[in-house]
Amino acid sequence: LYFVGPKLPEEIVGNCEYKKLFKLMSTSGRLLNDTRTFDRESSEGKLNALSLYVISAGGKLTKEEATEAMKGDVDRTRRELLRLVLQENSTIPRACKDLFWKMSCVVHLFYRKDDGFTSHELMNSAKALFEQPMVLDELLNK
Numbered sequence: 406l407y408f409v410g411p412k413l414p415e416e417i418v419g420n421c422e423y424k425k426l427f428k429l430m431s432t433s434g435r436l437l438n439d440t441r442t443f444d445r446e447s448s449e450g451k452l453n454a455l456s457l458y459v460i461s462a463g464g465k466l467t468k469e470e471a472t473e474a475m476k477g478d479v480d481r482t483r484r485e486l487l488r489l490v491l492q493e494n495s496t497i498p499r500a501c502k503d504l505f506w507k508m509s510c511v512v513h514l515f516y517r518k519d520d521g522f523t524s525h526e527l528m529n530s531a532k533a534l535f536e537q538p539m540v541l542d543e544l545l546n547k
Contacts, residue, residue, distance in 0.1 A: 411500045422489065422497055426505045429486040434512035436479045440472050441516045483509060 417423055439446075439453040446453050452460075458471045466474070486509055489495075490502045 411498055413498075413501060417497060417501075420496055422495060423501075426486065426489055426497065426502065429482050429489070430505045430509050430512075433479050433482040433486065433509055434516075436475050436482070437512055437516040440475050440479075443468065443472075483513075 436454055439455045443453060443455045447456060455468070455471055455475060458475060459466055459468060462471065486505065490506045495502065
């Protein structure tokens with residue numbers, strides 16, 4: 406936010422609303438990441454929020470049930486984030502709140518189907534943006 410958003414005074418960065426926006430956006434991203442990277446990280450012996458959720462249930466939840474529960478948590482945090490972003494009476498500038506929402510959208514795109522960092526589909530799409538020339542004639546004739 407310091408590098409891509411509007412210049413923010415320290416009193417805004419220390420504001421509880423700003424901290425809540427940051428926490429909601431980060432929590433949603435962390436949970437999405439953990440649901441999509443569970444298999445890979447488990448095979449590497451790593452724990453994440455999903456594996457800890459399954460463990461804390463004492464064997465009463467399957468991975469699939471825990472994933473669905475975490476998706477509900479992601480939906481709730483994202484709704485709360487959107488509520489704060491759209492809130493009218495706020496000390497946080499609109500551009501800053503919009504940036505939190507856009508960051509949340511990027512995270513959701515990254516983890517829409519699988520782990521965005523190892524997704525060949527997402528990587529190929531990103532590479533295409535930089536490596537494949539745009540054909541303007543086709544775009545202009547549509």
